[in-house]
Amino acid sequence: MKGLWWKVLAVLLMLYVVFAGLLVPLKPGIQSVEPVQLTAGQQQTITVEGYNTHFELGDNVRAWLRLGQPRAEGDEGIDTALLSTSVQVLGQQDVALSFDVPAYLPTSDGAARASLIIDNPVDGAFVLPGAIIIKQAEALAGPPSSQGWDAQIENLSASTGVTFPFRGLLAETIRNQYFHVSLWFALMILMLSAAVYAVRYLISGKSEFDRRSEALTKVGLAFGMLGLVTGMVWANFTWGKPWSGDVKQNMTAIALLIYLAYFVLRASVASDQQASRIGAAYNIFAFAMLIPLLYIIPRMRASLHPGAGGNPGFGGEDLDSTMRMVFYPGIIGFTLVGVWLAQLSWRTARLKRKIQEQLLS
Amino acid sequence: MKSFETDEIKEVRRQITLKYIAVVFGQIITLLGLELRLEFRQRASIAGVLLFAIGTVYLFSLAFGSVEPRLWNALYWIILLFGAVNGLGRSFSRELTYRYSYYQQLTSPLSLYVAKVLFNTLFLLVIGTLVWGMLSLLFGNPVRDVGLFVMTLCMASLGLSLILTFLALVAGRVNNGPGIVAILAFPVVIPLLLTVVKLGAVALRLIQQTSTSKDLLLLFGVDLLAIGLALLLVPSLWKEA
Numbered sequence: 001m002k003g004l005w006w007k008v009l010a011v012l013l014m015l016y017v018v019f020a021g022l023l024v025p026l027k028p029g030i031q032s033v034e035p036v037q038l039t040a041g042q043q044q045t046i047t048v049e050g051y052n053t054h055f056e057l058g059d060n061v062r063a064w065l066r067l068g069q070p071r072a073e074g075d076e077g078i079d080t081a082l083l084s085t086s087v088q089v090l091g092q093q094d095v096a097l098s099f100d101v102p103a104y105l106p107t108s109d110g111a112a113r114a115s116l117i118i119d120n121p122v123d124g125a126f127v128l129p130g131a132i133i134i135k136q137a138e139a140l141a142g143p144p145s146s147q148g149w150d151a152q153i154e155n156l157s158a159s160t161g162v163t164f165p166f167r168g169l170l171a172e173t174i175r176n177q178y179f180h181v182s183l184w185f186a187l188m189i190l191m192l193s194a195a196v197y198a199v200r201y202l203i204s205g206k207s208e209f210d211r212r213s214e215a216l217t218k219v220g221l222a223f224g225m226l227g228l229v230t231g232m233v234w235a236n237f238t239w240g241k242p243w244s245g246d247v248k249q250n251m252t253a254i255a256l257l258i259y260l261a262y263f264v265l266r267a268s269v270a271s272d273q274q275a276s277r278i279g280a281a282y283n284i285f286a287f288a289m290l291i292p293l294l295y296i297i298p299r300m301r302a303s304l305h306p307g308a309g310g311n312p313g314f315g316g317e318d319l320d321s322t323m324r325m326v327f328y329p330g331i332i333g334f335t336l337v338g339v340w341l342a343q344l345s346w347r348t349a350r351l352k353r354k355i356q357e358q359l360l361s
Numbered sequence: 362m363k364s365f366e367t368d369e370i371k372e373v374r375r376q377i378t379l380k381y382i383a384v385v386f387g388q389i390i391t392l393l394g395l396e397l398r399l400e401f402r403q404r405a406s407i408a409g410v411l412l413f414a415i416g417t418v419y420l421f422s423l424a425f426g427s428v429e430p431r432l433w434n435a436l437y438w439i440i441l442l443f444g445a446v447n448g449l450g451r452s453f454s455r456e457l458t459y460r461y462s463y464y465q466q467l468t469s470p471l472s473l474y475v476a477k478v479l480f481n482t483l484f485l486l487v488i489g490t491l492v493w494g495m496l497s498l499l500f501g502n503p504v505r506d507v508g509l510f511v512m513t514l515c516m517a518s519l520g521l522s523l524i525l526t527f528l529a530l531v532a533g534r535v536n537n538g539p540g541i542v543a544i545l546a547f548p549v550v551i552p553l554l555l556t557v558v559k560l561g562a563v564a565l566r567l568i569q570q571t572s573t574s575k576d577l578l579l580l581f582g583v584d585l586l587a588i589g590l591a592l593l594l595v596p597s598l599w600k601e602a
Contacts (some may be wrong), residue, residue, distance in 0.1 A: 202597045250551075257548035264544050281594040282545075285527075288590050289549060292582070293499045297552060298494055300575060 006336055013333030020326050021178040027159060028053040029166030030116060030128035031093075038134045043085070046132070047096045051166060054122045055089045063087060063097045064153050065114040065132060068104060080106050080118075080149035100133060111135045117153060124159025126166070146183030165320045173237045177323060180230040183223050183329035184294075190338045191259075192219035195287035198280035207229035208278040208350070213283055214266070215345035219338045221259045228252055239304050248298040248305035255293040260287045368528070388468045392517050394477035401478070407484065410448040414492050422499045430503035434561045437496060441517065442554055444488050449481050449525040450542035453533040470599035473551050473593060477526050478519075485518035510564035516580045517557045523587035524549055530598050554582055 031051045031053075038044050048063075055061055063084040088096040095118070105112050116131035164174055197213035231249070232242035243249060262282055270274035298305060319327065400407060416442050421428065428436065456473065493514075496502075504510045526548055532541040556576050562568045 006396065030438050159533065254548045261545050261548065265531065265541060268541055274534055278531055282531055282592060285590050288586060292586065293552065296582075297579065300572075300579060303506050 001141045007340055010333055010336035010340055014337060017178050017182070017326055017330040017333050020081055021175050021330070024322075024326075025161075025163055026172065026174070027163040027166045027265040028123035028126050028130065029168070029336060030118065030126065031168070032133050033128065034117060036132055038099065038132055039137050040101050040105055040134055041137050043098065043100050045096055045098045047090070047094065048116070048118065050093045050095065050118070052123075053095075053118075053120075053126075053170070054092055057120075057122045058091050059121075061089060061095060061118065061120040063085045063095075063119070064103075064117045064151060065099060065134070066117055066153065067112045067114050067134075067149065070215045081145055081153050082114075082149055082152045083151035100148075102145075103137075104143070104145040104147065105134060105136050106144055106146035106149050108144045119156050121157045123157075126159075128168070159172055162322060164322055169238055173234055173236075174323075176230060176234045178326050178330040180323060182327065182334045183227040183230060184349075185331040186334035186338050187220050187223040187227060189335050190216050190223065190342065191287055191290060193339075195284050198283040198287075201276065201280045202284075207273075207276060207353075208346075211346040211349045212278055212316055212342070213268065213280060215342040215349065216339075217262060217283060218345055219250060220344045221256065221263075222341075223338060224252075224256050224259065224336070228256065235304075244304070246305060247301040247303045248294075251293040251297050255290050258289055258293075262286055376551075385469065385472050388472035389476045389479070392468065392473060393479050396476060396480040396484075400484075406448045406451070407487070410444040410488055411491065412486065413447060414444055415495065418492070418495050418499060421440060427499040428496075428564050430567055431562070433496060433503050434565050434567065435493060435501055438517070438554060438558050438561060440492050441485065441489055442521070442550065443489060444492070445481075445485055445525055446543055446546055448484060448488070450476050450520065450529050450532065450546075452481060452526050452529040457533040470590065470596050473528065473599075474530070474595045478522050478561045478591075481522035481526050482518045485522055486514065489514045489518060505566040506564040510561065512577070513557055513560040513564060513580075516577065516584065517553065519554050520580060520584045520587065523584055523591065524553070527587065527591050527595070530595065534598075553580065556580055556583075 029051045030048055032049045034047050034049075038046070065084075066081040082099060082101065086095045086098045086099045090096060091272075097118075112134050113130045114132045114134055115127055115129045117125060117127050119125040177330045178309055193199065194213045194216035197209045200211035201213060202338060228249075231252075235244065235246075235249070237243040239246070262279065266275045266279045269278055299307065416522045418436075421436060425432070493502075493504075525542070528542055528549070532545060535541050556579050558577050559568070560573065560580075563573055
């Protein structure tokens, strides 16, 4: 039973990641707003479609239009808000909000972008940044004034319960972080271990190291294909199609082809020992190609993938802390499962070898 | 230990190192000379590759009549790539026979590899120049920035030569050698080829120059990576199992 604990841990972590990753609800959010343009100086109603909201349960729904601009150093900036005059709840997901927009905007630009903030006691407060454009009516052109824009955003309710963030573009696919990204992390760990075993094989010549290297590469390649497929599922939702010839996708495909060639190469060498040595040398070569292909070239080109072209990647402050609680176990879980699979593979190879030797002797 | 190292010992050690470097360089130059002489006498691989290149270009002229610069660029690099895979894939076919591998014991595998890389780079430069001339003859010469184009050709030749010579050594041990070279080489050279095609397009003024230095740096990085890997892996690949 020794050495069993990490397999139990792997199963538990994977169960946790699958269930928590798929079942924890997203935070309430605003899916769409209609109309998206208002005119100053009029009483207007907008209808809002929420996501995971419970407008009927919380009886006190409040909404603000907030005109905000980033404050410059030493400048007061503009930070003004307008409270809705009436709120009509149409359903759990739908609400109609009326605003009495003042005649003048506090800016002299002729139009301003407003964020919509909705608060209710059940869901807490949530925001759609830059949801609505408010235009200055031409007939009422006048100096900018902040008169009427003095509502205080206060007494906001806190959201309760464990939730993942709601991001308009990602919606439910945000959960793919636990699978797609974790798989690639696990793949890097597996491929690195495979390369390390290849180096150890070339130094020592022990066939056990080569068996381990091959098994780890096998599982790593399988993870790579899963990572590519989960990435395509994600791309289908966020980029519009599963394969858009993005540089990250192309380079990933090339990296996987290089690793596929590893198995072709091994299979076409007659002698076992030669296959091991050539395979080990090629494995190190493939790993050295993997890093620039996945992490350097895509960053030098324009890519849609996070981590390139000024997009934030995962990690650091960009990742929500609830998501961290599933994401990090996901990395560990996938890595442990990968090592487990590889171990089964190399143990089978070792047994086959033993049987062969017994048959020969 | 340090205290025993008198200046005299240091001097001797320095001289031994220098001598070793001189020997390795001598080996490389001798082997390069051998390669050049053999190629000059037999003209086997250059004739094969040139025949392939001429055939392809001629077929294109028959099929298309005229070729616009975009196609010219792609055609040029694809001919160079396939020519390189054909010509360089068999780099070690002679050395890996038993008699020659006995002779090769006299030199270090690294000098042999470096000599092969140098020869193959020269080989690709010659092929590249000839194909350039041939394409210009049939379809006109659309190259506007000759300096950049020549520089790209040099970097591409060096990169292809470094990678394909290494893969030829890997595949030399294998049953279906030349077939394996193609399988191993294509994914590895695709990033190189993409960069080269882009630089070629810049040299033909097909696209605006945006990040030429970055791309050249990328090519240089690929070449450097291949050199480092070869230095590490060639000795262990050379050992007869």
